[in-house]
Amino acid sequence: MERPERAAAALGAQPRANGCSGAAHGGLRNGYVRGLPAPDTQINHIVHNGGLYKRPFNEAFEETPMLVAVLTYVGYGVLTLFGYLRDFMRQWKIEKCQNATEREEQKDFVPLYQDFENFYNRNLYMRIRDSWNRPICSVPGAKVDMMERVSHDYNWTFTYTGRVIKGIINMGSYNYLGFAQKAGTCQEAASKVLSQYGAGVCSTRQEMGNLDKHEELEKLVARFLGVESAMAYGMGFATNSMNIPALVGKGCLILSDELNHASLVLGARLSGATIRIFKHNNMQSLEKLLKDAIVHGQPRTRRPWKKILILVEGIYSMEGSIVRLPEVIALKKKYKSYLYLDEAHSIGALGPSGRGVVEYFGLSPEDVDVMMGTFTKSFGAAGGYIGGKKELIDYLRTYSHSAAYASSMSPPVVEQIITSVKCIMGEDGTTVGRARVQQLAENTRYFRRRLKEMGFIIYGNEDSPVVPLMLYMPAKIGAFGREMLKRNIGVVVVGFPATPIIESRARFCLSAAHTKEMLDTALKEIDEVGDLLQLKYSRHRLVPLLDRPFDETTYEETED
Amino acid sequence: MDIKSMKNYLYWLYCQFELITCSYLMEPWEKLLFYTFNITMLVMLLYTAYIFVPVHVSMAFQFFLHLFGNQHENTVSVVK
Secondary structure, rough: OOOHHHHHOOOOOOOOOOOOOOOOOOHHHHHHHOOOOOOOOOOOOOOOOOOOOOOOOEEOHHHHHHHHHHEEEEEHHHHHHHHHHHHHHHOOOOOOOOOOOOOOOOHOOOOOOOOHHHHHHHHHHHHHHHOOOOOOOOOOOEEEEEEEEOOOOOOOOOEEEEEEEEEEOOOOOOOOOOOOOOHHHHHHHHHHHHHHHHHOOEEOOOOOOHHHHHHHHHHHHHEEEEEEEEEEEHHHHHHHHHHEEEEEEEOOEEEEEOOOOOHHHHHHHOOOOOEEEOOOHHHHHHHHHHHHHHOOOOOOOOOOOOOOOEEOOEEEEEOOEOOOOOHHHHHHHHHHOOOEEEEOOOOOOOOOOOOHHHHHOOOOHHHEEEEEEEOOOOOOOEEEEEEEEEHHHHHHHHHOHHHEEEEEEEHHHHHHHHHHHHHHHHHOOHEEEEHHHHHHHHHHHHHHHHEEEEEEOOOOOOOOOOEEOOOOOHHHHHHHHHHHHHEEEEEEEEEOOOOOOOOOOOEEEEOOOOOOOHHHHHHHHHHHHHHHHHOOOOOOEEOOOOOOOOOOOOOOOEEE | HHHHHHHHHHHHHHHHHHHHHHHHHOOHHHHHHHHHHHHHHHHHHHHHHHHHHHHHHHHHHHHHHHHHHHHHHHHHHHHH
């Protein structure tokens, strides 16, 4: 981490721009230059970029080892062959067909179930389906109860044995600050409001569904974020997909990150604007697209674009990476475009007081034009919000589809959010909120460091509470989920189509409600399962950081 | 004790094979089919190796012996 800084100091403190090779200034042999980051890590230090970053930005996506990639393809190849065999048997009625097919009368029509996703669904997803849709029967806090189920026909149907598995350590829920509780101030306030207002609102915001609770919530959220005004919606996905069409239309340009969430993609497509994709978190790619857009304008007519909107997320939940917000804002100001920041996973989880990725980088909320976020993850409720200038929010109150057609948030949920936001801000008179934010940051650092030391490949930024652990092979997806459940730990495993086909992963979501003992238990079990399934692919063993004076011949990473 | 750890190690290796080739996910009859095919291929490969490799190795050995043998004779004739 400190290598680039010291090396830069040694070479006369020449600040090097991102991606610029220093081979001309006295590099070593074979083009290797001290001070350039290792090929698969990105370490932007404060010396670079004219001091945009006030803190080190450590993000790493280790490359897939070649042997592992080859073996993954072998596994998928075998499964594809067996898939064809099973499809053949199903078609010739040797085996009973249990999945959806067209009706007899429609067999001559264009086939409905021929594409790869359906093939994948039938022949691979069905085999490992027991790791998903697991029914839980308690509040999804740090520990959760799950109903046990078995399948006698290889996951086509499930039956409940009647037993409840209690006390499973929950590493899969988006419960970053631990507000998913069934007792406490939030729950008491919510039940009081429930007895006062009831559960349903029975109308949309524009008709009769605008409660005083909603106004209170919006003022509070605006104060929390540091923006002029905010508006809250009942569903987080719908906040993105229904409001982007209200902001941009035909003749506008949307520059969207490669790995944006489905809600952003859907909203962008619904709006009718032109969409261009830039490589994930890659500022050179974004700048090139911006330059091309300004220079060439719209495709045929060459007129200037009406609006250019950049869509990014605070934390990308499949990668665990954090957006390079200082650079995005610098680019946005230079090329006079607008920024839409989706803080679904980062609000409450980043920043010294939990105000999200803008506070994490020490920037001003006024630089972000549209700040969107959800209440589902850190606040233990449901719904989303958009914050920004007063004119923008007033416009959205009138023209957003969500405001006009969706029913507004349920009052107990609103009260849960109000109480949790006050708790995080410290306005309820306690320091519980602050302590939780700090606990989450500690848990994140500890967990990530321990997993890296064990030798797993972990993607993403050092400070992100979403921890993806790479599995790669399809059989290991199912095996990991099952083995962890046997050891009483609930994890979420992800495969195609949510991730690229060979990069399947297990995604841990840390919580402030996890105590160190729970994390240690979980880490012990992950270590055991990692040895059993041989998941420790990492070739860069990180040696634990020692406080010793740095000299130019020591490195932090040793290659095995 | 060594036999037991050896057996555990072999079982672990078998588990890795199952995971890599995804036979961990297969139903029993599919596994039977897959292993039959694999073992048949392996046996055929070993049999072919058993039949042909000694013949090829001895032919190669004789070829090189002939090559070096001729050289030796040539040097002997020069000295004479």
